[in-house]
Amino acid sequence: MASYTIEQHVQMIKLYYQNECSLTQTLRALRPFVGRRGGPSKSILQRLVAKFETTRSVNNQPTPVRSRTARSAENIAAVRESVQQNPRQSIPRRAQELALSQTSTWRILRRDLGLHPYQIQLTQELKVDDRRQRRLFADWASNRLEESPSFGRKIILSDEAHFWMNGCVNKQNCRIWDDTNPHEVHQVIMHPQKVTVWCGFWAGGVIGPYFFENDVGEAVTVNSERYTTMITNFFGPILNHMDLDDMWFQQDDATCHTANATIDILHERFEGKVISRRGDVNWPPRSCDLTPLDFFLWGFLKSQVYANKPQSTDALKVNITQPIAQIQPDLCGRVIENWTTRIRSTVRSRGGHFHTDVIFHT
Known part of the structure; x- marks a missing residue:
């Protein structure tokens, strides 16, 4: 009508x-x-x-608008003042202090005040000399990017990570509502099973995964001998099918990475183009925010690996291998573009932590 x-x-x-x-x-x-x-x-x-x-009327009657009571001007002003005094307070505590429901408090914060909940960014603590070393590396990489904008696509960055079998129970957030204490106990394994995986990452894709394990498939500690074996028997044959002209290799400063045998092999494969302690260019310590495997790959994998709750290390390895195989080069290219942004941001911050607007989102 x-x-x-x-x-x-x-x-x-x-x-x-x-x-x-x-x-x-x-x-x-x-x-x-x-x-x-x-x-x-x-x-x-x-x-x-x-x-x-x-x-006895043919007029179009307007739809009645329900008056807002909780989101009144007074309550909006009270929430605004509360946020100005303590922006870190949780919604439940804020709602309790203001005598509002949590839903109304959330609506005032989001819809009336236009605020957003931001998470704290966790970064690795920098030691006394770290800023200088990060600035030196960022200056060097930035100069290379000025000379050749595609320089970021000519680096293979590498790292290892542990994937554990057991989930964890946060007893601070776990509550059992009952009229009597059930005295429930959650048993955890003293030494849970894990897999240790190595990957290489570059603009053309992901190299790996390689699992450090013994003859019966159990995870083993990465030492210099095992790392050198991986470089020789796994990484080396893959490099034989790659064009290594102007290609650089990066690794962090773990002791197993910088043994004489390993460094000698890397210098032979990447002559004059090894980014590592005892390499041609020093890699700054505690710089996981500059490694695509740390700021992208491991988090990306761990968001998918545990979706179906694997019950064995074999299933866990399958859950790691399959997502890696599905990562396309165009995604890797975008990650490397973000890496170059991080390098320039490190230059601007003079080796310190950079602003969160360069965080990579998939």
Whole structure:
């Protein structure tokens, strides 16, 4: 009924009574005025007649708007003042102090004040000399990017990570509601199973995974001998099928990475292009925010690996291998673009932590 004017409503009512209250005859009588396809349906006409006979009016009544009580101007001002005094306070505690429901408090924060909940960014603590070393590396990488904008696509960055079998129970957030204490105990394994995986990352894709394990498939500690074996027997054959012209290799400063045998092999494979302690360019310690495997790959994998709750290390390894195989080069390229942004941000921060606007989102 809202699509017709009041005059049209009056015309419909007149024709309805002129045609002895016949809906069919009324609709036919309306055709000269509204056309065959422009008239109302029988149900609309029936509702209009019922409305007229009940209220003696054909006016379009506005939909009543429910008045807001919790989100009043006074409550909005109170929430605004509360946020200004303590922006870190939780919604439940804030709502309790202001005598509001949590839902109303959330709506005021988001819809009326336009605020957003931001998480604290956790970063690794920098030691006394770290800023200088990070600045030196960032200056060097930035200069290389100035000389060749595609420099970031010519680096293979590498790292290892542990994937544990057991989930964890946060007893601070776990509550059991009952009228008596059930004295429930959650047993945890003293030494839970894990897999240790190595990957290489570059603009063309992900190299790996390689699992450090013994003959029976159990995870082993990464030492210099095992790392050198991986470089020789796993990484080396892959490099044979890659164009290594102008290609750099990066690794962190773990002791197993910088053993004489390993460094010698890397220098032979990447002559003059090894980024590592005892390499051609020093890699700054405690710089996981500059490694795509730390700021992207490991988090990306761990968000998927445990989705189906693997019950064995074999299932865990499958859950690691499959997502890696699905990562496309275009995604790796975007990650490397973010890496170059991080390098420039490190230059601007003079080796310190950079602003969170360069965090990579998939």
